[in-house]
Amino acid sequence: MSPASDVPDITLRRWYRNGPDLIWERGLGDSIVFDPRCGETHFLSDLPALILSVIDSTPASAEQLIDRFAGPVALDSDAQSQVLAALVFLEGAELVESQTV
């Protein structure tokens, strides 16, 4: 078994977007975003849409991204996990990229 130190610490990641501006369509429920770079359309629930809206080309931690949107907020561990999960989903959809500091 690998030692725990080999597991990347997701909290050390910094998230950013490197690409053309996304095209947004916001309705009453989910958001729809079109990525002109690849021609893909993404359907986002509120949390990833909210986070994506504050991601720009400057790498930022999950905490910094939340701060951009809602100011300093103390999130419990469950909420932090959800934010990180949303970021992982966004990266999986190639809407954002990340780097580890």
Next chain:
Amino acid sequence: MAANEKQISQNRRRLFKALSAAPVVATLTPGSALANQSAFQCLSKIIPPVNFHPTDPGCNTGETCYVYQPVEYWDTSSGTPPAGGGKPFNQWPPAVQALANQAIYQTSTGDFFILDVTDGSLGGTSIDATLLDVDASNVMRLVGPPDQNGNMEVFLENIGTTSGRGLVLVQPLDANGAPTSASSTSMPPTQISIDGAVPEVQPVGDLQGITASCLTSIMPGASGFSVARG
């Protein structure tokens, strides 16, 4: 309460509401992207040798000839269009700009790239040519060589009136009908922009080269190519 503080307060409420539901990201891939993936598959399965016949009516004996489709093309540079009539990127129709970003181009040195021309300049992600299973003697080109000014050109075709635009497969041939090296830079753009013939493919023994369905995947809706079976 200041307007900014009010906005922050509203955003906090939105945040906590959003945190009450699981994050979901669903992706819808466009047909053109799927077709491009299919084109990758086709290119990866081509079994050499594939004999393309030079049917360019403008090709004279002893000249390097090309299998070609009549094309409209757009110069990826933002400068003056080349003599062949290409248009700079900022004059491309939006639909073509979007398609170009999913196209493959190959440099004169044989490197494959995915186009990224949204900022008006060439760039993008390098592709390992070995993944496409092509070599210097049997190179499938989706673009032309650099023009006299060194600018790469993307060759796209308006196929029919309803099928939209598709990628055009262009294969340079020498005077004997054999594929030329990817490093050929002698073809002026005007040779490819005239109306004319369609590529023919002959199987070698039981081996089929590029197939009709493969061509269709590269040129959606194409109605004007033939596949010769021996």
